[in-house]
Amino acid sequence: MSAHPTEELVQQWESEQARLRQQVVEEDTEYWQKSPDFSGLERVGGVDLSFIKGDDINACAQLVVLSYPDLEVLYEDSQMVTLTAPYIAGFLAFRETPFLLEALQRLERNRPELLPQVVFVDGNGLFHYREFGLACHLGVLSGLPCVGVAKNLLQVQGVYKSEEHQSQIAALQKGGDSFLLTAASGKVLGKALRSSDKSSKPVYVSVGHKISVDTAVRLTHSCCRYRVPEPIRQADCRSREYLRIHFPTADT
């Protein structure tokens, strides 16, 4: 109907983000978040989507639940899905959230005792153009505490890959070291975290829902065996493996 369907869709999405943004809780709400060693935390979740090469609508939606602090896989769900929304920077949630929510609902229906107490999301939370990235979106719609972890820096709200930024990265000496990502407005959008001693490239952690930045960073560090926190890494590995097995490459 419209001469500019994409523009209208984006406007609709923007207002939806503004509406849901008001429901984000940026503070710690769970008892285990106050504990120095997160005692009381037993299950951490991770979600991700993997795609077949050359196909951007068929994907494997993955949910994993790991034990804490051992980080052993307690639950795994792989589900082929057909995406409808296009990928537009700043609107990743409209593409992925429906399928991640479905996975959480399947878990709640079939194994409610395994519901995670916090979910790691592959992407940003408040560190976003309108302070409402995928981790916030999934958090608000699911009601679960969520942490956003991005592998690449989103240049937004005055945060740039400047020389200053590069030198701050160089100053991260050991796993757990971090520095603030502050918007031009002064608002803290997240933190760059050296997630392990071995990885010099940081990950970008931000609040999704029902957790503070500092708790999110501390928890992320405590879930890292490698650069990417284990829940997200397991979700990524297992969804890729699912695609390898069910959609083998068709060459000799």
Added chain:
DNA sequence: GCGACAG
């Protein structure tokens, strides 16, 4: 025209 652009 050029650079940016979470996944």
Added chain:
DNA sequence: ATCTTGTCGC
């Protein structure tokens, strides 16, 4: 997201 193996270093 995906295209992609070996290789340099601890």
